[in-house]
Amino acid sequence: MISVEDARNYILKHFAPLEAERVNLLDALNRVLAEDVIAEMNVPPFNNSAMDGYAMRAEDIAHASRDHPVALQVIGDVAAGYTATRAVEPGTAMRIMTGAPMPPGADTVVRFEETSEGVQGRAATKGRDTVEILVAMKRGDNERAAGEDIRAGQIVLPRGTVVRAAEIGVLASIGKNQVATHRRPRVAILATGDELVALDEPIAPGKIRNSNEYSNAAAVLQAGGIPIRLGIARDNIADLTAKIRAGLNADADLFLTSAGVSVGDYDIVKDVLNAEGAMHFWQVKMKPGKPLAFGILRGKKEVPLLGLPGNPVSALISFETFARPAILTMLGKTNFARPTVRAILDEDVENSSDRRNFIRVRVEQRDDQLIARTTGEQGSGVLTSVSKANGLLVVPENVTRVRAGTSVEIQMLDWN
């Protein structure tokens, strides 16, 4: 049986960032740049005022103070979005608003609060042709230089950058309304089994609901992929073969099946997978999730297939461990880590297998510390053990018991 690391490394060797596509700016959110984005302009594009106040020459107010104000002639004003109609010359100042371009000749801005206008109020000073400056400033004070944020010609966001709201803002600020990102992977999802009943059909004796199709589709969406739901394949060669080919024809980049990959001669799934491609391994040394198939299907192109276990808990843990990193890789992401916290384990946890154990836990604050408790019965059919959990405690293969009171690292799932 292959270890979790070996399985993951082997699987991920078969994935790479998908080809680039140009998308509208907001569609790039949570995707990864497939190009170095070069700024064609400075940001800000021109020297401008960082404050509402008066623009002038620093030299003119070198000795200004509250006790010895310097009076300057007001020669106009300039609002954001407009340009000064004349230059600031020695002894003059121009009223200026935040973001407005610096008038030619001006090299500093004094904010209203440090002028007679600020002290006496706008109402009292409006219409006066002079303003008194109450402080000395250095050249460039309260001025934002052209290119302070971004310089024309600069690679402002390199290929590989994950696009968040801040990056969307950066791209907008340099006028990019489209950008090249790795396209989202299409993930075919096929549930298998004669026991499965679709959600909109009546249930019958011996049958269960097809839940894996939905939890897998949700997990694909959450990771950034596009789920292609193929429905349920029955346990016969014709139906399985037809549905797998349908997925391949739907241009899947990854194929997820659930169930049919453990030991047992009703598992026709394995025969069909071997016929439609080449399967590389069938088991991983983990619990839950021991049955885990990986191989390559032959369609118009070769498509990696992950055969997830049928037990719903195992399917989710295997998805988290193998499918999520594969999807993130295709998106161009390189950081697969979940946030982690350290918590005090509140009960003994046993690992009776010699496999890596993924224990579902609930982490909660108690007094000054974080406490982790298991979510009860950890059977691989007990899906509520995952829905009650906000984290995973990973117990290594060679550890048989973790005692209550131990400080443990928890991988947090689906942080808001």
Next chain:
Amino acid sequence: MISVEDARNYILKHFAPLEAERVNLLDALNRVLAEDVIAEMNVPPFNNSAMDGYAMRAEDIAHASRDHPVALQVIGDVAAGYTATRAVEPGTAMRIMTGAPMPPGADTVVRFEETSEGVQGRAATKGRDTVEILVAMKRGDNERAAGEDIRAGQIVLPRGTVVRAAEIGVLASIGKNQVATHRRPRVAILATGDELVALDEPIAPGKIRNSNEYSNAAAVLQAGGIPIRLGIARDNIADLTAKIRAGLNADADLFLTSAGVSVGDYDIVKDVLNAEGAMHFWQVKMKPGKPLAFGILRGKKEVPLLGLPGNPVSALISFETFARPAILTMLGKTNFARPTVRAILDEDVENSSDRRNFIRVRVEQRDDQLIARTTGEQGSGVLTSVSKANGLLVVPENVTRVRAGTSVEIQMLDWN
């Protein structure tokens, strides 16, 4: 000036979870249940086998061992999705697959590996009418009881549950293809300023790109809201009034403006907001983000308005601090916390203001510890200081300096 806590508490008093709507199962992902979901069936619906093996009566194999195997008559087999056609009686066993209903009479399952079939192989034993059992088992071993995961009548997911992939699976397992969730908030986004130019228009002297509209829309999407982009309002009463009314007519649940809320007489925005509603405050004791308006617009209903600052960094930090919790509240979420890490600060950080300082930092692993460095120039116009950051260091109002080497808590932004 009002503190960050006071502002946030005051603002959030004006928000509550929005009304419920029934959505298709996969559309519930990342939303919050607005109903207690009650299971109408057991999961699993029937006692079934946890293993591939043989079902029998525990009593019959009470003394079985490898040295003293017990032979049982094989009376048939049962696959997942089917029901046994006859009962298991004393001295008999039925071949059974994982997930198949337990045949009447059987109370335990012995997996193949512990039978003559497992030892000798299927090929050698196929067709034989007896099987030898090599272990004793307890009643109920390798059997999953009906209702082990979920009991009929139980509240399986209470109102307020955030729907993740696991919850989607739980809902599917009890046959829910629709569920009641709080609806997603509609967030009107209005950029203001004569200096702004849309992304698809030529830029002119004194003008800058309208980036806040896009970063705000992205942040709204990321938080789970629906952005309603109203474009750019010019700095005149007619245009501002018309665009605000357009937003109200578009059934906004929250109104976000950017710019026009700081001190300065070109700020017609304030006059219009006061005319279209009642503004409650205009400033918060934080840096960046001091100009922050909050009030209530009067439309068909009352709509809270957050007037974000015009500086792009300030706008993002203010969004994070106030708009994101408001959107999450409307979605029904109660946990607004970002994941945090402790890191060693790699340089002195000054807080020259008496305001709460939100320093953009990059946290990286160095040797065995996490190191946090500022992302360079922290000016409120330097949007790349946010795009380079993966976390925020929040320096309290009364702290003027945090020294290099200090262990600090970092709020991590946009974890993958």
